[in-house]
Amino acid sequence: MGYGFCMSTIDFAPPPFVPQATGKLRAILDAAKRAVVRDGxxxxxxxxxxxxxGVSRQTVYNHLGDKEQLVIAVxxxxxxxxxxxxMAAVATFPDRPDDVExxxxxxAVRLLDPCMCDIDGRALRWLLERESGRYPELLQTWQAYGPGQDWPIIAGCFARLAANGYLELDDASVAARHFVALISADLPTAQGPCVRPSREAVQKAAATGVRTFLRAFASRQR
Amino acid sequence: MGYGFCMSTIDFAPPPFVPQATGKLRAILDAAKRAVVRDGxxxxxxxxxxxxxGVSRQTVYNHLGDKEQLVIAVxxxxxxxxxxxxMAAVATFPDRPDDVExxxxxxAVRLLDPCMCDIDGRALRWLLERESGRYPELLQTWQAYGPGQDWPIIAGCFARLAANGYLELDDASVAARHFVALISADLPTAQGPCVRPSREAVQKAAATGVRTFLRAFASRQR
DNA sequence: GTAAAATTAGACAACAGTGTCCAAATTTTT
DNA sequence: AAAAATTTGGACACTGTTGTCTAATTTTAC
Structure with a gap:
């Protein structure tokens, strides 16, 4: 099956090449992120x-040097x-829950709310969808260090849940993709990626998606 | 239930305010569409x-007058x-199929391939996700004449299939959204909206999505 | 074939953004 | 308090885009 990995082997250290930006640089990166999400x-x-x-233009050039480098930094x-x-959300995947649903x-809420809905998640999805063709750096970074690596991990979570008898899966990676698709399906996207869905909307989308997911994949012997 | 509409009542006439563009104007709109999908x-x-x-700049101004109006025309x-x-795809929704799957x-292929994957579908989704905040015209047009109106129709299709005993649904509109989410889940989106997925990829995504959908919603008495 | 309409190429001013330079002001460190 | 580093505001040349105008040319209609 290929998903028999162990949770404790995950390296939670952040990618080494991204220093935690603070101060003015942090403000610049956040503003740039907002601008990218808003304008492309x-x-x-x-x-x-x-x-x-809230910074002078020269300071941007001092820190980042160039528009190209600014984009890469973002x-x-x-x-x-x-x-x-x-990663933090995936670490909380249920192991042997009393109530699977x-x-x-x-x-699902923990996955949607801080990951898919916050500024970074939205910006990343936006960038991947739109700019991966033009900035090879983007796809490369994503595959090497980013959530691109995390998909097999999520698949592994579901495989484990199936191994524990909660689910009946043919293909854990399909189940993982369908899980995320279902819990995202009911999120209001028509408002655009600049508007964060309300907590209630996230909760409702998660509940509805999980119900369909379990109709498809819940083990019947429980 | 509220979905008891009849197929023959659908008005297939295109929205009246959009004349079928031909010749140079058509070429301009197509090029603009490509540019919007590519660059925002x-x-x-x-x-x-x-x-x-393949047109001089002045011709663009002759036809559209303005950048703003060009965007609205697109x-x-x-x-x-x-x-x-x-609409054309929805009209082919199966009524009493021998083999539901x-x-x-x-x-699903008919829905994905010409609708979600062609230039118009991709451009529209892109525009809705990104620009609905800035261009009220966009959301307005979509809600008044566009596929926004079509969602209840798709929900009605599934309600009909359920009424015919093929599916067990609590909420047909949830089922419709989850159907589209599932068949779209396996499409390779990482290549960006500029790359049209191959026919095989669409076929595979549709089959995988439908399988999960039917695991969740297929009637057990058949 | 001729008149009307559409299209073209080119020039033009106005404007916005980039990236650089520099001297003054501010903050941080010592 | 002095020194060092950072930040600021403004000026600058340069580039690319917009939208307008013109005269010449091509296409279409009669």
Whole structure:
């Protein structure tokens, strides 16, 4: 089956090449992130980012040097932070829950709310969908260090739950993708990635998605 | 239940306010569409669009008058064409199939391949996700004439299939959303919206998604 | 074939953004 | 308190884009 990995082998250390930015640099990266999510990689303006960050334009050039390097820094920052929050959520995957539906719903909320809905997750998804063709750096970073690595891990979680008798799965990686697709299906996306869904909306989407997921994959012997 | 509509009542006429563009205008709109999908609404250049359309810049201004109006024209065009192709696919929803799984898989392919994957569908999804906040015209047009209207229709299709005894549904609109989410889940999106998935990939994604869908919703008495 | 309409190429001013330089001001460190 | 590092604001040349205008050319309609 290929999913027989152990949770404790996961390396939770953040990717080494992304120093935790603080101070002005942090403000610049956050502002740049907002700008990218709002306007796209091609339409961002250094002036606007500097103004949004409450910093002079020269400071941006001092820290990042170049628009290209600014973009790369944003990509790395978003990837690292998003991966870290995803790892944190995955670490809470239920092992032997009393109530599978409740446990999976809570896990879905933990996955959706801080990971898919926060600024980093939205920015990353946006970037991957839109810019992976133009910035090879992006896809490379994602595959090497980011949540791209985490998908097999999520699949492993479901395989474990199946091995414990809670689920009946043919293919754990399909189940993992369908799980995420189902809990995301009911999130209101029409408002655009700039608007964070409410907690209630997330809760409802998770519950509805998990119910369908379990209709498909719950073990019948329980 | 509220889904008791009849197929023959659907108005297949295209929205009245979008004349079928031909000739140079068609070329301009197509080029603009490609540019928007590739670069975003903020980053498009009239010069580049004109060059891509094989047309002089002045002709763009003659036809559309303004960048703002160009964007609005693209939105209307994309919405109308996407809605038309979605309607055409929905009209082929299976009624009393011998093999539900095969019939739904074929329908899923018809839904995915021309509707979600063609340039209009991708452009529309892209626009909705990204620009609905800034261009109220977009959300308005979508809700009034576009595929936004079609969701209840798809839900009605599933309700009918359930009424015919093929499915067991609590909520047909949830089932419709989950159906689309599942058949879309396995499409390779990491390549970005500029790359159209291969026919085989679409076929595989549809089959996998439908299998899970039927695990959840297939009637057990058949 | 001729008149009308559409299209083209090119020039043009106005504007916005980039990236650099520098001197003054501010903050941090010693 | 002095020294060092960082930040600021403004000026600058440069580039690319917009939208307008013109005269010449091509296409279409009669």
């Amino acid at each position: 990689l091609n339409a961002i303006s250094i002036d606007a980012i500097a103004a949004d960050a 990509i790395r920052d978003v990837t690292a932070r998003s991966s870290a929050s995803l 409740a446990a999976l719903t809570e896990f | 609404l903020n980053a498009i250049s009239i010069d580049a669009i004109a060059a891509d359309a 939105i209307r065009d994309v919405t109308a064409r996407s809605s038309a192709s979605l 095969a019939a739904l898989t074929e329908f």
